[in-house]
Amino acid sequence: MPLLDISDLCVRIPTPEGEVHAVRAVSLRIERGEIHGVIGESGCGKTMTGMATLGLAPKGARIEAARFHFDGADLREQAKALRGKRIGMIAQDPAAALNPVLSIARQMDDVIRAHRTLPREARRREAADLLAATGLPDPGRVLKSYPHQLSGGMQQRVVIAQALATGADFLIADEPTTALDVSVGAQVLALLRKLVAERGLTVLMITHDMDVIAEACDRATVLYAGRSVETGPVEAVLQKPGHPYTRALLAALPDAAPHGARLAAIEGSIPPPRTRIAGCAFAPRCPKAMPVCAAEPPPERARDRHTWLCHLPEDAA
Ligand code: SF4
Numbered sequence: 001m002p003l004l005d006i007s008d009l010c011v012r013i014p015t016p017e018g019e020v021h022a023v024r025a026v027s028l029r030i031e032r033g034e035i036h037g038v039i040g041e042s043g044c045g046k047t048m049t050g051m052a053t054l055g056l057a058p059k060g061a062r063i064e065a066a067r068f069h070f071d072g073a074d075l076r077e078q079a080k081a082l083r084g085k086r087i088g089m090i091a092q093d094p095a096a097a098l099n100p101v102l103s104i105a106r107q108m109d110d111v112i113r114a115h116r117t118l119p120r121e122a123r124r125r126e127a128a129d130l131l132a133a134t135g136l137p138d139p140g141r142v143l144k145s146y147p148h149q150l151s152g153g154m155q156q157r158v159v160i161a162q163a164l165a166t167g168a169d170f171l172i173a174d175e176p177t178t179a180l181d182v183s184v185g186a187q188v189l190a191l192l193r194k195l196v197a198e199r200g201l202t203v204l205m206i207t208h209d210m211d212v213i214a215e216a217c218d219r220a221t222v223l224y225a226g227r228s229v230e231t232g233p234v235e236a237v238l239q240k241p242g243h244p245y246t247r248a249l250l251a252a253l254p255d256a257a258p259h260g261a262r263l264a265a266i267e268g269s270i271p272p273p274r275t276r277i278a279g280c281a282f283a284p285r286c287p288k289a290m291p292v293c294a295a296e297p298p299p300e301r302a303r304d305r306h307t308w309l310c311h312l313p314e315d316a317a
Helices: 046-053 075-082 104-115 120-133 139-144 152-165 182-199 210-216 234-239 244-251 291-295
Strands: 004-015 018-030 035-039 062-064 067-070 087-090 170-174 202-207 219-224 227-233 300-303 306-309
Touching: 004 046, 018 035, 018 046, 018 202, 018 219, 035 046, 035 182, 035 210, 046 075, 046 170, 046 202, 067 075, 087 152, 104 120, 104 139, 104 152, 120 139, 120 152, 152 182, 182 202, 182 210, 202 210, 210 234, 219 234, 219 244, 227 234, 227 244
Parallel strands: 018 227, 035 202, 035 219, 087 170, 170 202
Antiparallel strands: 004 018, 004 062, 004 067, 219 227, 227 306, 300 306
């Protein structure tokens, strides 16, 4: 049984102008011990999928799904209870996630105390051990520091240590490297891989960056306009993408363009979230679009454990 099992998740948010489809039909099956990347442009529904899983969808949001389960528990009823116990969060901006006026020792202690009954000295040792587990070289000094005295990479390691302190075994990492330099971001990804291997964690990695998918993830799901359109092992998705949108994302990478050539931008934009979509949402931007594409929902194509939604026959993909 997958640890996170989501099928046809739909999140509708009421606004004065009518309901917004923040997520239309997202399916995710995340096995224990894997890092599963969720990738797409801004507005594709990846962050809202993470927020709904954490029980943090906006007030009044309507959540529907064929399945929305974490370890057998229905997230529609139990997401809030699981948050901070089994499900933890690593935010995009560690500086914003930490309290600027409290020492790291105090902030670590608050998290440990909220989840375990330990004497003060044991909590202090636990905080130092958790900071050491994230690769921070001098935990004693870090504990005495305030967030502004640490680099962005060190702050992100503290945030990861806090997530570990909750005892969560499933982490949602929302663009965890976006606020960091490339080399520091690579170190944070390597740390997450190490923690997954050593502690049996499972990670949902939300990103807009294919390099993060390639570097850190075992499997990946591509979202477009609130729908999951392709999913599979990372090598299959990156090396033999089935969906034209995934191919366009890969073609837009700097490495894909010959030296000195212009990058291949994806023309057009994601349909606004109030748009009614009868067929394939990517049709207005797709170089392979056919008349049927705008009229009928695309069927699922499959190659082993790699699946995608498209009217193009598999051999044409
Ligand atoms: Fe392109 Fe049609 Fe496939 Fe959509 S269904 S991705 S429009 S070929």
